[in-house]
Amino acid sequence: MDSGAIRIATCQFAVGESIPQNSRAIQHFLKKARKKNAAIVHFSECALSGYVGADFPSFQDYDWALLREETQRIMALAGELGLWVVLGSSHPLTEPHWPHNSLYLISPEGKIADRYDKRFCTPGDLDHFTPGNRFVTFTINDVTCALLICFDLRFPELYRELYKLGVQCVFQSFYNARQRGPSVHSHIMRQTMQAHAATNHMWISMTNSCGYYSPYPSCFIQPDGVIAAQLRSNRPGMMVNTADPGREFYDPMAGFRELAIAGRLTNGPGEIDDPRSRDTSSL
Numbered sequence: 001m002d003s004g005a006i007r008i009a010t011c012q013f014a015v016g017e018s019i020p021q022n023s024r025a026i027q028h029f030l031k032k033a034r035k036k037n038a039a040i041v042h043f044s045e046c047a048l049s050g051y052v053g054a055d056f057p058s059f060q061d062y063d064w065a066l067l068r069e070e071t072q073r074i075m076a077l078a079g080e081l082g083l084w085v086v087l088g089s090s091h092p093l094t095e096p097h098w099p100h101n102s103l104y105l106i107s108p109e110g111k112i113a114d115r116y117d118k119r120f121c122t123p124g125d126l127d128h129f130t131p132g133n134r135f136v137t138f139t140i141n142d143v144t145c146a147l148l149i150c151f152d153l154r155f156p157e158l159y160r161e162l163y164k165l166g167v168q169c170v171f172q173s174f175y176n177a178r179q180r181g182p183s184v185h186s187h188i189m190r191q192t193m194q195a196h197a198a199t200n201h202m203w204i205s206m207t208n209s210c211g212y213y214s215p216y217p218s219c220f221i222q223p224d225g226v227i228a229a230q231l232r233s234n235r236p237g238m239m240v241n242t243a244d245p246g247r248e249f250y251d252p253m254a255g256f257r258e259l260a261i262a263g264r265l266t267n268g269p270g271e272i273d274d275p276r277s278r279d280t281s282s283l
Contacts, residue, residue, distance in 0.1 A: 004141060004142050004143065004246050005141060005143065005243065005244035005245075005246065006140050006242065006243045006244075007036075007038045007242050008038060008039070008041075008169075008241055008242070009029065009032075009033035009036060009038035009040070009041040009042065009238055009240045010042050010205045010218050010219075010220055010238065010239050010240075011026075011029040011033075011041060011043055011044075011207060011218070011237070011238045012044060012207055012208055012209065012210045012218040012231055013026075013029070013044075013209070014177070014210050014211040014212070014236065015046060015050060015051060015175065015177065015209040016050060016055050016211065019048065019049065019050065019067055020066070020070060022047060022050060022070075023048060023070040023073060023074060026043060026087070027074060027077055029041060029043075029238050030074070030078065030081055031077075031081070033083060033238065034081040034082075034083060036238075037240075038240050039084060039140055040084035040085070040086065040140060042173070042205050042207050043085070043086060043087055043088050043173065043207055044173050044174060044175055044207040044209045045101065045103075045150050045175035045207075045209070046088050047087060047088040047207075048067065048070060048071060048074070048087060048088065049067055049088075049089045051209070052090065052129075053124055053125075053127070053128060054177070054178050059098075064092050067089065067090070071104070074106070075106050075110045075111070076110055077110075078106045078107075078108065078110050079107075079108065079109050079110020079111070082108040083108055084105070084106065084107060084140060085104075085105075085106040086103050086104075086106075086147060086173065087103065087104040087106060088103055088149075088173045088207075089104055090102065090129075091104075091115060091117065097130050098128055099129060099130065100115075100118070100129060100130055100132055101121065101149060102117050102118070102132075103116040103136075103147045105136065105138060105147065114138065115136070116132065116134075116135075116147035116148070116149070117131070117132025117133075117134070118132055118149040118151070118152065119132050119148075119149075119152055119155075119158065120158075121151060122150075122151045125151070135158075135161065137162075137165055143168050143169055143243060143245055144166050144167050144168050144169070145168070145169045145170070145171060146162045146169075147170075147171050148170055148171075148172040149172065149173050149174075150172070150174045150175060150176070152172070153172065153189070153192050153196065154192075156196065159196045159200045159202070160200065160261060162200070163200040163202070163257075163261070164261065167202060168202060168203060168243070168245040169203040169204070170196075170204045170205070171205050171207075172204060172206045172207075173206075173207050174206060174207060175209050176216065177208065177211035177213070177214040178209075178211045178213070179213050179214070179215060182213075182215055183215050185215040185216060186215040189215070189216050190206070190216050190221075190227065190230075193206050193221055194221055194225040194226070195225065197222065197223055198223070198224055198225030198251075199253065199257075201223045201249070201254075202223055203221065203222065203223055204220070204221040205220055205221075205241075206219055206220075206221065210233070210237075212234050213234060214233060214234050216233070217230050217231045217233045217234075218231045218237075218239075219231070223245075224249035228241060229241055
């Protein structure tokens with residue numbers, strides 16, 4: 001891949017309570033991504049650990065030693081294949097603190113380069129997880145990237161801060177799965193991410209578990225907000241797309257976005273010295 005672009009493998013599978021089974025699915029996609037010449041492989045929220053509250057009831061008696069063993073197995077494979085990996089998992093803290101809901105950023109050398117901890121946890125998450133408090137940014141092929149998780153999408157301030165940090169591509173992992181059927185998530189999740197992409201002019205890879213029933217599939221979004229590709233709903237799969245910040249896309253906010261970020265909420269001259277402008281209750 002030439003400098004200035006990233007070839008991204010976005011993967012989905014039915015995440016479950018079995019750590020070894022999740023690990024096997026992840027390793028399968030790593031090998032498949034290598035054959036497709038991807039630079040980075042992106043997995044859903046809690047892809048390895050399973051999602052507490054959905055896949056299992058609590059962390060009581062959770063097998064943290066097994067999770068560490070399988071994480072190390074995936075790290076070793078990433079190093080063998082020379083791949084970046086965004087791996088959703090749970091990260092234990094010192095008792096009595098709840099774990100973090102995390103994304104491990106694994107380098108092509110098979111090392112943990114960084115870890116993003118979900119900053120905004122849902123009310124249900126807060127019964128099991130400790131929220132994080134920092135951004136994670138990194139660079140691949142001269143493209144500045146960042147990590148976010150699921151409920152973070154409800155807070156546009158996060159994306160504005162990432163824009164100010166020069167982020168060009170966001171990897172955001174979700175777990176909206178094992179639901180009873182279509183829900184409000186079917187109508188708002190991709191659409192919200194499309195809006196974040198367009199208003200901040202970013203590429204977005206969004207992954208989701210496909211455990212039945214999943215209200216939306218994983219998708220890949222351009223900086224104009226268009227969904228460039230998506231996987232089949234409720235089916236495991238992988239797609240490989242290229243995030244290329246050098247490509248030009250429709251961006252009507254160009255030239256005005258920085259005004260709004262700076263607090264100037266008009267692109268006009270401000271107050272107009274015209275009585276017909278000041279009089280707002282007459283024709």
